[in-house]
Amino acid sequence: MSKGSTPQASSVTSKRFYDAYARGYATYLERHTRYFRAVEKEIAAAAGNRQGLALLDVGTGTGERLQRVVSEIRPDHVAAIDESPEMAALAQSNCPGAQVLAIPLAAPELPAALSVRFDLVTCLSNVLGHIPRTQLVPGLRQIRDLLKPGGAFVFDVNNRYNAVTYGRLSVIRNVARDRVRPGGGDFTASYRDGDAVFHTPVHLFSPSEVARLLRESGFKVASLGFRDYVTGQERGRFGGSIVVKAVSA
Incomplete structure (x- = not known):
């Protein structure tokens, strides 16, 4: 970029955003190791x-985290999905033992493409915050249906009451707003790629919103912290991201 020039900004879908972000995602991973x-x-x-565990990672990104999880728990079958073809390609390279598909959650063709049910489904780094609101409950129900009886769903999402990240005043405003109009809220994520700046909306969840969405989707909360x-240290509801383990209701 020439000195004094202004990057071109554009609002894009989550898929387009992460196609561009794929090249710089390693820096984000290092920052939150x-x-x-x-x-x-x-x-x-x-x-x-x-024994014989089957694992599905939803919104796998680069697949680096998935490979670490695979090395730790040693599942017999590993599958992963991501709506970004660029991310899916990286994931297949970083986790070569996995079946990686460039398919979004809630796509009608997803169950047939996977062909098996899973003991464990993961969905990490606020992937659920990038799913359109109209597709969120259908997507969660799809995850429920992909689980074997007794299977577990582990995910984390951004907490709109996280004062450490967003500041006390923002959290106070969010708490007050949610008392009047529950349902969380959005912020805009940005990524600069050369001369272009990409923006995409990302949803921030409240703990009660997470519990409600799980109930509507046929899950019950086994743990929420x-x-x-x-x-990575455990914190109270105003000090960290939300980490959940859910099971079929």
Whole structure:
């Protein structure tokens, strides 16, 4: 870019955003390593010592986290999906033992494309916050139907009451707004790629919204906690991202 020039900004879909972000995603992963490791320990605990375990990762991104999880729990079958073909290609390279599909959650063709049911489904780094609101409950119901009886769904989402990340004043406003009009809210994620700047809306969840969505989708909450988005340490509801383990109701 020439000195003094202004990058071109555009609002894009989540798919287009992550196609561009695929090249710079490693920096984001490095910045939150301790948080990711803490969540991955919860995934390993949810897997337990099941024999012949089948794992599905929804919104797998680059597949680097999936490969770490696979190395830890050693499932017999691994599948992953991502709506971004660029991310799916990276995931297939980083986790070569997985069946990686460039298909979005809630796509009608997804169950047939996967062909099996799973003991464990993961959905990490606020992937659910990128799914259109009209597709969120259908997508969660699809995950429920893809689970075997007794299977577990582990996911994390951005907490709109996280004062450490968003600041006290923003959280106070969010709490007040949610008392009048529940349903969480959105912010705009940005990524600069050369001369272009991409923007995409991302949803921020409240803990009660997460519980409600799970109920509507046929899940029940087995555990719901909060972890600092940098250190991974357990925090209260105003100090971290939301980490959930859910099972079929």
